[in-house]
Amino acid sequence: MQHAFAAGHRRVAIVGTDVPDLTAHIVLQALRALDGHQAVFGPAADGGYYLLALSSLPQALFEDIEWSTATVLAASVANAQRVGLSVAPLGTLPKLLDIDTLADLQRWLALQQQQHGHQQQPEEQQQRQQEAGLREPKHSMLQQLAQQIVQQTSQSLN
Known part of the structure; x- marks a missing residue:
């Protein structure tokens, strides 16, 4: 700064x-x-x-x-x-979740699946994505990555 x-x-x-x-x-x-x-x-x-x-x-x-x-x-x-x-x-500004731990990642993933599990996105979110130049739902890749991390970490802990 x-x-x-x-x-x-x-x-x-x-x-x-x-x-x-x-x-x-x-x-x-x-x-x-x-x-x-x-x-x-x-x-x-x-x-x-x-x-x-x-x-x-x-x-x-x-x-x-x-x-x-x-x-x-x-x-x-x-x-x-x-x-x-x-x-x-x-x-x-909205309160957002930052990812510091595996538990945070699991919480974020659960929230995303709950909020974005359906195909139709709220109009405001679609508008934000268009403003940011995003054509696809931005979280789909992050959700997949988060799921892989959670699965791999859970397997290595067992």
């Missing part, structure tokens, strides 16, 4: 690479939210965050954070407010 701001960018976002439901639409939504705020967090289901968008980078923002805990988001928001950043409401 520091390099991006030094290069003259006014809005910078970082994203987690372990969030299969993160879309370009969500990243754009975060960047647009910087019109009225200086910080936007994408809340993760485990108490962390999968996205951070900023219009400036105060040094103290990442101080005194107990990383990889359920308090990362709350501590980060508190730090942002403490250093004077206006933080967008946490409901600005």
Whole structure:
């Protein structure tokens, strides 16, 4: 982030690479939210965050954070407010599941099968996929990969 701001960018976002439901639409939504705020967090289901968008980078923002805990988001928001950043409401972006463990992967897979098990997709999701340039359901490949990982891991544990 520091390099991006030094290069003259006014809005910078970082994203987690372990969030299969993160879309370009969500990243754009975060960047647009910087019109009225200086910080936007994408809340993760485990108490962390999968996205951070900023219009400036105060040094103290990442101080005194107990990383990889359920308090990362709350501590980060508190730090942002403490250093004077206006933080967008946490409901600005959807809460998403990040994949840190096999149990997380199994949970995500179960949710995908529950939500996307049918052929017809909700109109809003189809529109998001079109905006992102996707023609096929984006999760089909991820679902197959997740199923293979779960099966192989379960077999190796037995």
